[in-house]
Amino acid sequence: MERVNSKHGPRLDEQMSQEVAGLVQGPGTGGSRVDEQRVPEPAGEDQPETTTAPAGELRSGAPKGMSSRDVEDRSRLGRFITMSALPGDRATLIANARDNDAPDDIITALEGLPEGIRYQTVSEVWAALGNKNETTRW
Structure with missing residues (x-):
């Protein structure tokens, strides 16, 4: 049936x-x-295969002048320095990082900061630790 x-x-x-x-x-x-009709046609014999995004640093979204690893490390530093500690000097930043349970490598890095300087932002602290920030766009 x-x-x-x-x-x-x-x-x-x-x-x-x-x-x-x-x-x-x-x-x-x-x-x-x-x-x-929505499936893209395959690339020709002499053409590379298409991708949805470029590979490498362009894909990570890292700003000019920094690598994606630099961005991750600066962000990690910023997680342990809260806004209440800024502006702050070396002792304030170390105390704040300890209060936020920062790992030993962050504390050790902050202990290497020079005394008597007040830092306004995490980016200033990052630069004082010998790292590069993004370049300014004009």
Whole structure:
């Protein structure tokens, strides 16, 4: 016994079943949810394959003048120096970092800061520790 929809003809039924085949069968059976017209054409023989984003530093979003590792390390430093400690001198920054359970390497780095200088921002502290900040855009 063949099941036939009385509201549609066989041609429309077949078209409708193809449209939902990817949803019914799932991605492992070769079905696809993407319309055929939306699938990009493959690259030509003499052209490289396309990607969604460039590789390397451009992909990380690091500002000019800094590597992505520098950005991560400065951010890590900033997690242990709260805004209440700024502006602050060496002793204030060390005490604040200890209050925020900073790891030993952060405390050791802050202990290497010169005495008698007040730092306004984490970026100033970062630079005083011998690191580079991003370059200014004009």
